[in-house]
Amino acid sequence: MDFKLTEEQQMAQQMVREFAQREVAPVIKESDRQGGMAAFVLPRMAELGILGICLPLRYGGQGMDYISLGLACEELEAVDSTLRVVLSVHIGLNSLGLLQWANEEQKQRLLKPQARGEKIACFGLTESGAGSDVAAIQSSARCQGDEYILNGEKMWISLATKAHHCLWIARTDPSAADPHEGLSAFLVDLEQKGVTRGDLHGKLGMRAGSTGWIALQDVTVPLQNRIGEEGEGFKIAMACLDNGRYTVAAGATGLIRACLEASTTYAKSRRAFGREISWFQLVQQKIANMVQFYDAARLLYLRAGWLKNQGVRNTRETSLAKWFATDASFQAAAEAVQIHGAYGYSDEYDVERYLRNAKGGVIYEGTSEIHQLMQAGYALGYRVDAPLRCELPPYDSEFWQAEI
């Protein structure tokens, strides 16, 4: 078994680290206080190719593999969760969904500008009354000739006000016997009449990012922008989550690393009772836990990334990685604040931001409770992953890197 990252993967990780640490880390505290993303972040990520990191060159991407996507997420979230969210929605939930489900014409027309970072992409699944309960989606799409008329409102949408495209899940068949089968997926151009959107404020964390709502009122979407078949919306959404959750798992791993690094640095400099607090066993125990969390979370997400590279279905492994890493990141952040004492409770240090951000990961892209149900379902044999009409393509460096 080879645990070594390739030279390509290591260099990609290093490059993303340099960007995040050099350019974003110095301003992140201010962005978090002001409650919004610094204007340079998205254009810079596009310019550096990070927005297309694991997509094939032929579709405008950079030709790296799925593990590189995970490593990039780890580096981004080691600085701030909102940076990683960009890759979760732009690549994980949207662009990889197109790579998996869209036809060749759609990949050229819709995926290419996204992979190049010319169009920012988001994902519209959650509604105010439908989160974990996806089948309760109310958004509607009515077929009328060679187009669909879309209505409805999505909530808690990352990059809602920044994105140009939204992969939108709507109900096309209100009378379907199984409500899951009445859903379809559409790539909606958000810069058109009938689209209104806004940012949500007052969040506990993720303040340096953009989270909002999008409402569609009689928005026309051409038939050519329906992704997959009619009625495949639920399967597409779940497949997208297999990729989004992977980025969340990898990102939360980076958050654990940030907590560990902040805690060891602080513990070795803060003195109490005549010595550095790093010598006290209860502080050491917290640090040991963070080390355990980090290594386990990293192994879990890398396994999921490896399975994606191999083209092996990884819904269970990705769910496990996401559940473990986000829960562990919340615990790690809480312990990091504790090690920092009163200073940790103030925004003079980064750890209080880590704690506020970490709570988000335990909720979005499948709450920890949903993941526990999934894991129990697999173990008990109640849950089996049926093959999909379109599987995520395995990473093939020749196909990915061929310049066409």
Add this chain to the structure above:
Amino acid sequence: MNIAVCVKQVPDSAAKVVAEDDRVSWGDAPLVLNPWDEYAVEAALQLQEAAGGEVTAVSVGGESAKEALKTALAMGCTQAILVSDPALAAADSQAIAHVLCAAIQKIGGVEAACFGRQAIDGDMGVTGAQTAHLLGWLMLGLVSKIEFKDGKLQVERSFEEGIQIAECPLPAALSVSKDIGEPRYPSFMGIRKAARAEIPTWDLAALGIEAPASVVRWPRISNPPVREIKTEMIEGGSPQEIAEKLVERILEEKVL
């Protein structure tokens, strides 16, 4: 116009470097492309964008120096060459300059050579000038901006006192200051290229030269003297009183 950029692999700037028994050690800290050389690579690539041609990164060192060369490739250099030979194990900067001079001549068609202002390990800061001397080229130091006009180099050199515009014909060697601008990150395309690159290794025989003599030796290496820091808390009944006492102490200690 072909451009050479001479780079060195050094211990990471975050490494804890210690001297013991006249030997320097940096523990298990990673080895990286010398940070000053990143600016040289940036300058070489800017010059290439203005004047065309190829950029060749050259390093003298062991097999591990290929890592530094790969960083230069990932940043956008066209090719990279490692010069490695057991006879160069204790080479001084003059000897390295001889080797770089031969390598630049062997690459062929090189009209400009870029150097970092110094390496963060040896801190000699003379290899560029020595190489230029051996090549018989002009040398412009501490370049902060490069333009290519009518077959000539026009550069800005920045100092504390101001900025100097200098012009010189080719071929020329340049040492680059950090005012050239932040070195670009490796691109993913560059990373893919670098990961696959087979970097050729030239030994002294391939360069057609004998081992150059090293004259400078380091008979003694020691750690900087430990500074004793004494902390004194100044107390007083009011901020005014504390400030007055502080001023007194500052004047007493002749800090100002």
